[in-house]
Amino acid sequence: MQSEKTQVRVVIVEDHPLFRVGLRSALESADDIHVVGEAETLADLAPVVEAGRPQVVVMDLSLPDGSGIEATRRLTEENPGLSVLVLTMADDDGTLLAALHAGARGYLVKGAGREEVLHAVRTVAAGGAVFGPDVAARIAVLATGGGRREAERLFPALTAREVEVLDLVARGYDNRRISRELFxxxxxxxxxxxxxxxxxxxxxxxxxxxxxxxxxxGARDTDAGLGARDAEG
Known part of the structure; x- marks a missing residue:
């Protein structure tokens, strides 16, 4: 076992007990990673980070008392040397972009293998950035403007922000979720x-x-909920 001084210190933020236990087990199976704390809610997070002094926080985004996106923003603003690795079920472009804008240095979708998660923790702890293969490909498309730039050309009367909103409407998001995605x-x-x-x-x-x-x-989401909110415009 390596000394604690040479280990990557990690805090896990995850409200699902079985997943949290499994993730801790996977991380601590590596000699160079040490889990120094766990938080089930955002309310638990600040004292756990203060006590554990982690280098990496592995962050779920869907928590019972708030958004992991905002928690990521606060952590990275208040702790410049801390890296946040998002590990979430969310696989849509809006959430991905929001996490990156909030300061996350890595983004993996739950279901990633043990070695992929260990590699990601080591990489962000060293100051790098890491994303799953599918996520990395989507970032490349989003970085060039992708479909939104084409939509701006086809809808010249719309502002860039209106195109963003229209994109989320086309994914079936209701107004409340759009407000969360775009802050x-x-x-x-x-x-x-x-x-x-x-x-x-x-x-x-x-x-x-x-x-x-x-x-x-709006190509990535389903039509769920369309029709029911026609009057919300």
Whole structure:
């Protein structure tokens, strides 16, 4: 066993007990990684980080008392030497971009293998960035603007922010989730959607979705919940 001084100190933030136990076991199977604390909620996180002084926080994004995105932002702002590795079920572009903007240095989807997780922890602890293969490919597309730039060309009347909102509408997100994804007030989201409807000359959410998908937006999510919220615009 390596001395604690040469080990990567890790805090796990995960509310699912079985997954948390399994993750801790996987991490501590490596001689160079030491789990110094666990948090089930955001309320638990600050004292655990203060006591454990980790180099890496492995962060779930869906927690019972708040968003791991905002927790990531606070951690990276308040602890410049700390690296956050996101390990989550969320596999959509909006969540990925929000995590990166919040300061995460790595992003893995749950289901990643033991060696992949260990490699990611070591990499972010050393100051690097690491992403799963599928995530890395999507980042490359998003970095070049991808479908949104094409949508901006097809919908020149829309602002860049309105294209972002339309993209999330086309994925089936309701206004509340769009506000979380883009860190906007729900009233602001409603205003954006009203302007989008006016500029696209559509009357319902379903019509807006059809126009958006024809332009290549919203391809990653299902149609769940469309129709039920036509009046929210």
């Amino acid at each position: 906007l007030a729900e009233k602001t989201v409603r205003n954006h959607i009203t302007h989008i409807f006016e500029k696209l000359d559509v009357a319902t959410r379903a019509e807006a979705v059809a126009r958006a998908r024809d332009a290549g937006l």
